[in-house]
Amino acid sequence: xxYLLMSLPFLGVGVVVFAIGGxxxxxxxxxRRYFSSWAAATVALLVLTAVFxxxxxxxxxxxxxxxxISGLRLGLMPVEDFLYPLAGALLxxxxxxxxxxxxxxxxxxxx
Numbered sequence: 046x047x048y049l050l051m052s053l054p055f056l057g058v059g060v061v062v063f064a065i066g067g068x069x070x071x072x073x074x075x076x077r078r079y080f081s082s083w084a085a086a087t088v089a090l091l092v093l094t095a096v097f098x099x100x101x102x103x104x105x106x107x108x109x110x111x112x113x114i115s116g117l118r119l120g121l122m123p124v125e126d127f128l129y130p131l132a133g134a135l136l137x138x139x140x141x142x143x144x145x146x147x148x149x150x151x152x153x154x155x156x
Contacts, residue, residue: 047114086137090130
């Protein structure tokens with residue numbers, strides 16, 4: 046089994062939860078904030094993954110079997126390694142949105 050095939054179910058669940066979270070954000074009028082927060086978190090996770098995976102692979106902590114990857118690499122890391130942080134960002138953003146309750150607005154006189 047390849048790393049791409051192993052990642053697809055997690056990515057699929059992440060996409061579904063993210064879409065449900067997007068519908069929830071739309072009802073609350075927070076779509077722009079939802080997508081911009083997800084994008085910022087995703088970019089940060091992808092950059093950190095690229096840096097630290099390459100450092101750990103260069104240090105010899107781990108490597109991937111060539112039979113289980115597509116062969117496309119960014120530095121030393123296979124591109125399939127980006128699917129894990131992407132799936133995590135999708136899933137966690139959706140869950141965060143679904144678990145957030147209605148926002149209460151406070152006036153200046155409230156304590």
